[in-house]
Amino acid sequence: MEVDKNLKSPESNEELEKENHDYNTKDSQTEELLKKKEAELKEVDSQLLRLQADFVNYKKRTEKEKEGLISYGVETIACELLPILDNFERALESQDDKEDGFYKGIDMIKQQLFDTLKNNGLEEIDALNKPFDPNYHHAVVMEESQEHEEGTIIGVLQKGYMIKDKVIRPAMVIVCK
Incomplete structure (x- = not known):
């Protein structure tokens, strides 16, 4: 009778159990490590998303501030140039002679100044x-006045102007009572 060499003695069964235990311990440690790394990955991913959102908000805020500064600059210059236009x-x-070359030159300069301001958002208030x-x-x-209704503007003493939706100088007017 031949003895099967693959069969192990009881001592080797204990060794197998010990190896199995070591393997299970290593496996559970690996799982714990994997779970820990997954949690860290989720945290980093969450931080990245928040950072991206903060950056988008920062970009929008700086664009809005930039537009505000430009608008403020245009408004400031327009307010300083309006008395010159007046x-x-x-x-x-x-001027009596409207055909005079000097009159035409001054009119062209006034129109050029007004067009420049208009190109930067200035609008005259129709009164x-x-x-x-x-x-x-x-x-x-x-x-x-007999010709106009009460509350109607019958004369303009000084033109009013606005930039976009903001009044930078109201029109000084004569109102019918």
Whole structure:
């Protein structure tokens, strides 16, 4: 009778159990390590998403601030140039000879200045024969008139201007009472 060499003695069964135990211990340690690494990965992924969102918000905020600064700069320059534009208009109104070359030159300069401001968002407030609106008009004089309804603007003493939706100078007007 031959003895099977593959059969092991009881001592080797204990060794097998010990190896199995060691293997199971290593396997559970690997699983714990894997779970720990997955948790770290999720945390890093979450941080990355928050960082990306913060960056997008930062980018939007800086763009808005940049537009605000540009708008503020245009508004500041426009406010400083409006009295010059008014003086050009007064000079033109006082001139009798409208065909004179000097008159035409001053008119061209005034128009060029106004066009430059208009290209940067300046708009004239249309006031004459419109209903009085305290958001856009500054009533200086109240006069009676048979031709107009009460509350209608019958004269403009100084033009008003706005940039986009913001009034930078209300129109000084005469209102019918």
